[in-house]
Amino acid sequence: MAILATERPAPVQQRAVLPAPKYRKVFGVGRSRLFQYVVIVILALFVIAPIVPILYQSFTDRPLYEAGGILTVQNYVHLFTDSGFGTVILNTAIFAVSTTVLTLVIAVPMAVLVVRTRLPFGKVLGLSMQWPFYISSLILSFGWITLYGPAGFVSVVVRDAIGFVPWNLYSLGGMAVTEAVALAPIAYVFCANALRQSDASLESAAQVCGAKPLRILFSVVIPMLRPPVVYASILTFSMALETLSVPLLYGTPVKIEVFSTFLYTNGLQSIRPDYGILGAASTIILFVTIATVFVQAKVLKNSQRFISVRGKATRPRRLELGWIRWVGAAGILLYVIFGATLPILGLVFRSFTLIFTPLQSPFKTLTLANYDRIFTYTAYINSIVNSVIIAAVGAVLISCLALAAVLVAKRSNFRFARTVEYLALGPQAIPGIIVGIGFFWAFALLPNALGGLFQGALAGLIVAFGLRALPTAFGSISPALMQIANELDNAARTSGADWLGAFMRVLRSLLFPAFMGAIILVFVTMMKEYSAALFLSSAHTGVIGTTMLELWVQGNSGSVAALATIQIAITAVFVAVASQFMKGHADA
Amino acid sequence: MPEVRVSHLFKKFGNVNVLNDIDFTINEGEFFTLLGPSGCGKSTTLNCIAGLEQPTAGSIAVGGTPFVDTERGIYVPTEERNLGMVFQSYALWPQMTVSKNLAMPLSIRRASRGDKAERIHDALDKVGLSHLKDRYPHELSGGQQQRVALARALVYSPSVLLLDEPLSNLDAKLREQARAWLKRLQEDLGITTVYVTHDQDEALSLSDRIAVMFEGHMAQIGTPKEIYERPATAHVAAFVGSCNFFTGKLENRNGRICQVRLDNTGAIVTIVADGDFTIGQEVTVAIRPEKLAITPEAIDVAGVNVLHTEVLTRSYVGSRYEYGLRLGRNVVQVVSADGGLDGAVRLVFDPEDALLYPGVTIPSQEAQELMTVSA
Ligand SMILES: Nc1ncnc2c1ncn2[C@@H]1O[C@H](COP(=O)(O)OP(=O)(O)OP(=O)(O)O)[C@@H](O)[C@H]1O
Ligand SMILES: [Mg+2]
Numbered sequence: 001m002a003i004l005a006t007e008r009p010a011p012v013q014q015r016a017v018l019p020a021p022k023y024r025k026v027f028g029v030g031r032s033r034l035f036q037y038v039v040i041v042i043l044a045l046f047v048i049a050p051i052v053p054i055l056y057q058s059f060t061d062r063p064l065y066e067a068g069g070i071l072t073v074q075n076y077v078h079l080f081t082d083s084g085f086g087t088v089i090l091n092t093a094i095f096a097v098s099t100t101v102l103t104l105v106i107a108v109p110m111a112v113l114v115v116r117t118r119l120p121f122g123k124v125l126g127l128s129m130q131w132p133f134y135i136s137s138l139i140l141s142f143g144w145i146t147l148y149g150p151a152g153f154v155s156v157v158v159r160d161a162i163g164f165v166p167w168n169l170y171s172l173g174g175m176a177v178t179e180a181v182a183l184a185p186i187a188y189v190f191c192a193n194a195l196r197q198s199d200a201s202l203e204s205a206a207q208v209c210g211a212k213p214l215r216i217l218f219s220v221v222i223p224m225l226r227p228p229v230v231y232a233s234i235l236t237f238s239m240a241l242e243t244l245s246v247p248l249l250y251g252t253p254v255k256i257e258v259f260s261t262f263l264y265t266n267g268l269q270s271i272r273p274d275y276g277i278l279g280a281a282s283t284i285i286l287f288v289t290i291a292t293v294f295v296q297a298k299v300l301k302n303s304q305r306f307i308s309v310r311g312k313a314t315r316p317r318r319l320e321l322g323w324i325r326w327v328g329a330a331g332i333l334l335y336v337i338f339g340a341t342l343p344i345l346g347l348v349f350r351s352f353t354l355i356f357t358p359l360q361s362p363f364k365t366l367t368l369a370n371y372d373r374i375f376t377y378t379a380y381i382n383s384i385v386n387s388v389i390i391a392a393v394g395a396v397l398i399s400c401l402a403l404a405a406v407l408v409a410k411r412s413n414f415r416f417a418r419t420v421e422y423l424a425l426g427p428q429a430i431p432g433i434i435v436g437i438g439f440f441w442a443f444a445l446l447p448n449a450l451g452g453l454f455q456g457a458l459a460g461l462i463v464a465f466g467l468r469a470l471p472t473a474f475g476s477i478s479p480a481l482m483q484i485a486n487e488l489d490n491a492a493r494t495s496g497a498d499w500l501g502a503f504m505r506v507l508r509s510l511l512f513p514a515f516m517g518a519i520i521l522v523f524v525t526m527m528k529e530y531s532a533a534l535f536l537s538s539a540h541t542g543v544i545g546t547t548m549l550e551l552w553v554q555g556n557s558g559s560v561a562a563l564a565t566i567q568i569a570i571t572a573v574f575v576a577v578a579s580q581f582m583k584g585h586a587d588a
Numbered sequence: 589m590p591e592v593r594v595s596h597l598f599k600k601f602g603n604v605n606v607l608n609d610i611d612f613t614i615n616e617g618e619f620f621t622l623l624g625p626s627g628c629g630k631s632t633t634l635n636c637i638a639g640l641e642q643p644t645a646g647s648i649a650v651g652g653t654p655f656v657d658t659e660r661g662i663y664v665p666t667e668e669r670n671l672g673m674v675f676q677s678y679a680l681w682p683q684m685t686v687s688k689n690l691a692m693p694l695s696i697r698r699a700s701r702g703d704k705a706e707r708i709h710d711a712l713d714k715v716g717l718s719h720l721k722d723r724y725p726h727e728l729s730g731g732q733q734q735r736v737a738l739a740r741a742l743v744y745s746p747s748v749l750l751l752d753e754p755l756s757n758l759d760a761k762l763r764e765q766a767r768a769w770l771k772r773l774q775e776d777l778g779i780t781t782v783y784v785t786h787d788q789d790e791a792l793s794l795s796d797r798i799a800v801m802f803e804g805h806m807a808q809i810g811t812p813k814e815i816y817e818r819p820a821t822a823h824v825a826a827f828v829g830s831c832n833f834f835t836g837k838l839e840n841r842n843g844r845i846c847q848v849r850l851d852n853t854g855a856i857v858t859i860v861a862d863g864d865f866t867i868g869q870e871v872t873v874a875i876r877p878e879k880l881a882i883t884p885e886a887i888d889v890a891g892v893n894v895l896h897t898e899v900l901t902r903s904y905v906g907s908r909y910e911y912g913l914r915l916g917r918n919v920v921q922v923v924s925a926d927g928g929l930d931g932a933v934r935l936v937f938d939p940e941d942a943l944l945y946p947g948v949t950i951p952s953q954e955a956q957e958l959m960t961v962s963a
Pocket of ligand 1 (some may be wrong): 601602606624625626627628629630631632633786
C-alpha cells in the first residue's frame with residue numbers, strides 16, 4: 001500500500017464526453033414504468049377474476065350467466081336456514097382448532113430439539129422432518145387410509161392382537177391428526193428458522209449464571225418462541241380452514257362436512273347445484289380466510305420486528321439434555337416413520353399388489369395390473385401428461401410473474417408497489433376449491449371465443465393452479481432480493497441503466513438461483529394441486545389428483561396407489577434434476 | 589466541469605422532515621464535502637443530487653441543466669444525469685470481473701469496442717489497478733475494491749463525482765493514505781466532487797469547502813479553515829474538532845471587546861467577538877484545547893485572560909500531552925507539549941482565540957456531563 005502514498009496518479013487525458021443514454025418514452029412514461037403498470041394490471045385481473053363472479057353470484061337469484069338476474073340476499077338466508085351450514089361451521093371450527101393444536105404439539109418441540117439441543121443424528125432428523133412437505137395431502141390421506149383406515153393394514157394387525165381398533169380415522173379427530181401430520185413440516189420450518197436467527201447470547205448468559213439446561217430451555221428458549229408460534233398457529237389454522245383432501249376422503253363416508261366439502265357436495269355432487277347458495281357460502285368462507293391471512297400478515301410484521309431487534313445472528317449454542325435427547329430423537333423418528341414414511345411406503349407397496357392385508361402375504365399377489373389399468377385408458381394417461389404440462393408451464397410462467405411482482409413491490413418507486421405485493425400474496429387467502437368455482441364462473445362470463453380458450457382447457461387450469469402458487473413463488477423470491485444490497489441497483493442506475501436495465505444487467509443473474517428455486521417450488525405445488533380442477537377440468541383435461549379421486553370412488557384403490565406412486569416419482573425426479581442444474585449453475 | 593446548484597431543498601419521509609431548506613452552490617472543479625453526524629441527512633442530499641431520491645420541494649441544477657425542479661415538475665431520472673457515484677459498500681457487481689464492471693456503463697452508452705478497451709485501461713491505470721482487471725470483486729482487498737468503484741464511476745467521464753463515505757470501510761492507516769491519494773486524483777482530474785462523510789478529519793483535509801449539517805439543517809458552509817477557526821454555531825465548534833465550552837454572562841462590552849463573567853469560577857474573561865450581544869445576556873464561551881496555554885503557578889504571566897486552575901489528569905497521546913484541568917465545576921481540556929505540569933497551574937488564552945455564542949448552548953449533554961467534576 002506504500003505505493004499509494006508516493007505514486008501520483010497517471011496524468012489525465014481528457015476524453016470525449018460520453019453522454020448519458022436517453023430513454024424513449026411512450027405516452028410520457030418510460031418503459032420501466034410501463035412494465036410496472038403491466039405487472040399490476042395482470043396481477044389485478046388474475047386476482048379479481050375469480051372473486052368478483054362469486055360475490056355477484058352470491059347476491060343473484062339465478063345462475064349468473066342467465067339473463068335477468070335480480071339482486072337479493074335470499075341466498076344467505078337459505079344458507080343459514082335450511083342447508084345445514086351451521087353444523088358445517090361448527091365442524092370446521094373443531095377441525096381447524098384441533099389441527100392447529102396438534103400441529104404445534106408436533107412441530108414446536110421438534111424445532112427446539114433440532115435447532116437448540118444436541119440431538120443424536122440431529123441434522124438427518126431435521127431434514128427428514130421436512131420431506132412430507134413434498135407429498136400432497138391427498139396422497140398422504142390415501143396412505144393413511146391404507147394403513148390406519150377401518151380396513152387398513154395396521155388396523156387389522158391391531159384388531160387381531162387386541163380384538164378391537166382403538167382409533168377411528170373417519171372422525172373429526174382422525175382428520176385433525178392426519179392434517180396435522182401434513183402441516184407440521186411448514187410450522188416446523190418456520191419455528192426452526194426463527195430459532196436459528198434468535199440471539200444465543202441470552203442462553204449463554206443464563207448458562208454463565210449457572211442455570212441448568214432444562215431450566216434454560218423453559219425460561220429462555222421457549223419464551224423466545226412466542227412470535228413464531230403465534231404466526232405458525234395462524235398459518236396452520238388458515239390452511240386447515242381450506243383444506244379439501246382429508247375431509248373429503250375421511251368425512252364423506254361418515255357425512256362430516258366442513259367448508260371445503262360443503263362446497264364440493266353442493267357444487268359438484270348435487271344434480272342441480274344451487275349456485276346462489278354456493279356463491280353465498282364461498283363468500284362467507286372467503287371472508288373468514290381473508291381475515292385469518294390478514295391477522296397473519298399483521299403478526300408476521302410484528303414477529304419480524306421482534307427478531308430483527310435482536311440484531312446479529314450468532315451461531316446458536318446447543319444445549320446438552322442428557323437422556324431426554326433420546327426421547328426427543330425417538331419422538332421425531334416416530335413422527336417421520338408412522339406419520340409419513342410408512343403410509344407412503346405402504347401406498348407404494350400397495351400399488352404393486354392386488355390385495356394389501358396382513359391376512360395374506362401381499363408378496364403372493366405381486367402384480368403390475370394396477371399400472372396396466374392406468375396405461376390402458378387414454379383419459380388416465382392424459383391426466384398424467386396434463387399434470388406435468390400444467391406444472392411445467394405454470395412453474396415458468398408463475399415464477400416469471402412472481403419475479404416481476406417482487407421487483408416492482410420491493411425495488412421500485414412505483415406508486416402502487418404495496419398494492420402489487422398485496423395482490424401477489426392475497427391469493428393465499430383463497431381456498432383452492434373457491435378458486436375453481438370462481439374461475440369456472442369467470443370463464444363462463446367471458447365472450448365465447450375467449451372463454452373457449454380457458455373453459456375445460458389446460459390454459460384454464462394453469463391460470464387457476466397458478467393463482468394458488470403465486471404467493472409461494474413471491475415468498476421464495478422476495479427474501480433473496482432483499483439480501484441483494486440496494487446499492488447494487490443504485491450503482492447500475494447512476495451508471496446509466498434505467499430501472500428495467502438495472503434488472504437485466506445486474507439483478508437478473510444474481511436472482512437466478514432464487515428464480516430456479518421458485519420454479520421448483522411452483523412445480524411441486526402445482527403438481528400437488530387438484531381442488532380447483534374439480535370444477536374446471538373437462539373429460540380430457542383431468543389431472544392426476546382428480547383421476548385419483550375418480551378411481552377412489554370406483555373402489556380402485558390399487559390404481560390410486562399406482563397413480564400416487566407415479567406422481568411422487570415425477571416430483572422426485574424433477575426436484576432432483578432441477579437442483580442438480582441449479583448446483584451446476586452456481587458453480588459456473 | 590459544471591457547477592452544481594442546490595436550492596431550497598426539502599425532503600420528507602412520511603411525517604419526518606429529513607431535509608429543511610438545504611441550499612448551496614458548488615463551484616466548477618471544487619471538492620465539496622457534506623459533513624455531519626449520522627442521520628443528519630447527508631446521504632439523502634447526495635441521493636437527491638443523484639436522482640435516487642426525489643425531493644419534496646426544491647430544485648437541483650448541474651451546469652445550468654435542471655435535474656429536478658418540483659415547481660416546474662421537472663425530474664430527470666438517475667440514468668440520464670451522467671453522474672459518477674461511489675457507494676459506501678462500493679456496490680461492485682459481484683458476478684462480474686473488474687473490467688466487466690467498468691465495461692457496463694460504457695456498453696450502456698454504446699461506446700465502440702476500441703474506445704471501451706481504452707477507457708477501461710485508462711480508468712484502471714488512474715487508480716493503479718490495471719493488473720487486476722480480470723479479478724472478481726471478492727478477490728480484491730477492501731482498498732482495491734474502493735479504487736475499482738472509483739474507476740467505475742470515472743470511466744465514462746461523468747460531469748460530477750458523488751462519493752458517499754467511500755473510505756469508511758477501510759482501516760485507519762489505509763484510510764489516511766487513500767485520503768491523500770483521492771485528493772491528488774481529484775485535483776488532477778479537476779472534476780466537481782461532492783463528498784459525504786461524518787469524519788471531520790477527512791472533511792478538513794480533503795475539501796475545498798465544507799457544508800456542516802445537523803438534523804436536516806445547514807449549519808455552516810465555508811472553507812476548512814473558516815469552519816475550524818470561525819465555527820458559526822457552538823454545535824459546529826463542537827462537531828468539528830474538540831472544544832471547551834463555558835457558560836457565562838456578558839458583563840460589559842466595548843466595540844468588539846466583550847467581558848464575560850464565567851459561571852464556573854466567577855472569573856471575568858475578555859473575548860473579542862463580532863455579532864449582536866447585549867449586556868446581561870447569557871452567553872457561551874468556546875475555546876479549542878490547543879488555543880489554551882498552561883503555565884506553572886510560579887511564573888508570572890502577562891495577559892488579559894489568566895485563570896487559576898489545578899491539574900486533574902494528564903495523558904500522553906504521542907508527540908503531546910492532554911491535560912484535564914479543574915475550573916470550578918468544569919473540566920477543561922488542554923493540549924500542551926510540556927509533560928511536566930502538575931498541581932496548581934495557570935490557564936492563559938488570547939481574547940482573539942476564544943469564540944462567543946449567544947445563549948446557553950451546550951452542544952452535547954453527554955459530553956457536558958463528562959466535562960463536569962462532582963463538587
Ligand atoms: N427511506 C427512508 N424512509 C424513512 N426515513 C429515512 C429513509 N431514508 C433515510 N431516512 C431517515 O432520514 C434521516 C437522514 O438519513 P441519511 O441517510 O441521509 O443520513 P446520513 O446523514 O447519511 O447518516 P449516515 O452518516 O448514518 O449515513 C435519518 O434519520 C433516516 O432515518
Ligand atoms: Mg449516509
